[in-house]
Each structure stands twice: as C-alpha cells, then as structure tokens.
Amino acid sequence: MSQHDDKRRRLLGRLSRQFAYTAPVLALVAGGAALQATAGNTSTEAGFAPVSEAALLLASSNAVAEGEAEGEAEAGSSAEVRRPDGYTPDYSETDENPQELLARGEELYYDTSLSTNGLSCASCHGSDxxxxxxxxxxxxxxxxxxxxxxxxxxxxxxxxxEMVQVCMVAPMAAEPLEWGGEKLTSLAAYMVEVQKRFAGEPHDL
Incomplete structure (x- = not known):
C-alpha cells in the first residue's frame, strides 16, 4: 500500500468515526428541541426538566460508547494513539506533577479549538x-x-x-497531539489528577 493510499484510508476512517459521534448528537439535539417545542411550558408541570445541551452531549457519548462495545464502530489504527517506540513522557502517573503543568492542562480541557467539531474534553466529561x-x-x-x-x-x-490521543482522534475528530509536546503532556498530567479525584483519592486539583 502506498503512502497516499494509507493516508486516504486513515482520513476515511477518521471521517467515519466523526460521523459516528456527530450523528447521535444531532439526533438527540433535534429530538430534544422537538420535545421542548411540543411540550411548551407543560414539561416542568408534568415533572420533566428541560433537556440541556450538556446532557444531550453526554447521552450521545454514552450511547456511542455502548455501540462501540457491541462492535458497531469501525476500528481505528492504534498507531495513531499508542505511545511510539522510544517515547518517554514528560509527566508522571505515579508522582506529583508541577502545578503549572496541571493549570495548563485544565485550560486545554475546556479548549474547543483542539477539535474539529466544537467539542472539548469537558463536553463529555463535565466541568468544575x-x-x-x-x-x-x-x-x-x-x-x-x-x-x-x-x-x-x-x-x-x-x-x-494515550487516552487523550484516543479522545482527540475519535470523539473530537482531530489529529493526535504531538507526542512529548506541551499540549499532550499538560492534558495527560491533568487527567492523572482527574482520575484520582474520580476515585475519591487525594489529588492536586
């Protein structure tokens, strides 16, 4: 396979994954808008809360993840998201990371410009x-x-x-970040602390 054919295959795969993530969001948003338009002010009276965009995005993310578990999504190339040979990360998964690294990672966590579809890490994983x-x-x-x-x-x-790279390539429909670069290092360090917080352990956030 030529280099051109390989690039074309990877691009088509990425577009396919982007559609897999975008289509459920559009369907849910459209459904939520239709529900609110027909229900009017009676939705809260009947005990239903308005559907927020964040809730729709999360529902879409979870629905797609469940679909992937059943083999509905096209497999991608692990070479895009797996640590390259000889790579040594500039952050730690076991020791403390510098506060400036965590602060930069938090900024990037909310940065929609990292994606091609307007998503940020916070779109699917919450904020504050x-x-x-x-x-x-x-x-x-x-x-x-x-x-x-x-x-x-x-x-x-x-x-x-690697988890950051998976999210960059799949739901955020973008190119992987530079291995060893400031963005990937900062985001990875920040996610280490998010994992500790999620697990109820001491963290530096």
Missing amino acids: GDDVGYKATFEQPFPHQVAMASSQFGMPEVHAD
Whole structure:
C-alpha cells in the first residue's frame, strides 16, 4: 500500500468515526428541541426538566460508547494513539506533577479549538469538578482499561496520554497531539489528577 493510499484510508476512517459521534448528537439535539417545542411550558408541570445541551452531549457519548462495545464502530489504527517506540513522557502517573503543568492542562480541557467539531474534553466529561462520562474502570490508576480504546483501537489498557490521543482522534475528530509536546503532556498530567479525584483519592486539583 502506498503512502497516499494509507493516508486516504486513515482520513476515511477518521471521517467515519466523526460521523459516528456527530450523528447521535444531532439526533438527540433535534429530538430534544422537538420535545421542548411540543411540550411548551407543560414539561416542568408534568415533572420533566428541560433537556440541556450538556446532557444531550453526554447521552450521545454514552450511547456511542455502548455501540462501540457491541462492535458497531469501525476500528481505528492504534498507531495513531499508542505511545511510539522510544517515547518517554514528560509527566508522571505515579508522582506529583508541577502545578503549572496541571493549570495548563485544565485550560486545554475546556479548549474547543483542539477539535474539529466544537467539542472539548469537558463536553463529555463535565466541568468544575463534576466528573461524568467515565466508566468504573476509570477508578483504577493509569494504565487502565478504557472502553473506547479497547473497542476502536484494540488496546486492552492505556496510559493517560494515550487516552487523550484516543479522545482527540475519535470523539473530537482531530489529529493526535504531538507526542512529548506541551499540549499532550499538560492534558495527560491533568487527567492523572482527574482520575484520582474520580476515585475519591487525594489529588492536586
């Protein structure tokens, strides 16, 4: 296979994954808008709360994740998201990371410009310490199992930086971040602390 054919295959795969994530969001948003339009002010009277965009995004993310577990999503190339040979991360998954690294990681966690579809990490995983959209395996220290990495990329467990890359390529429909670069290092360090917070352990956030 030529380099051109390989790039074309990876691009088509990424577009396919982007559609898999975007379509449920559009369907849910449209459904929520229709529900609110027909229900009017009677929704709260009947005991139903208005459907927020964040809730729709989370529901979409969870629905797609469940679909992936059943083999509905096209598998991607683990070479895009797996640590390259000879790579040594500039953050720690076991020791403390510098506060400036965590602060930068938190900024990037909310940065929609990292994606091609307007999503940020917070779109699916909550904000202001409200950690949502994680499965029970996220309570385990890195490396650990992540359903999306397993179902889409055939990776039984991932490090924090690999998990970031999986999210960049799949739901955020973007190119992987530079290995060893400031963005990936900061986000990975921040996610190490998020994992500790999610597990109810002492953390530096």
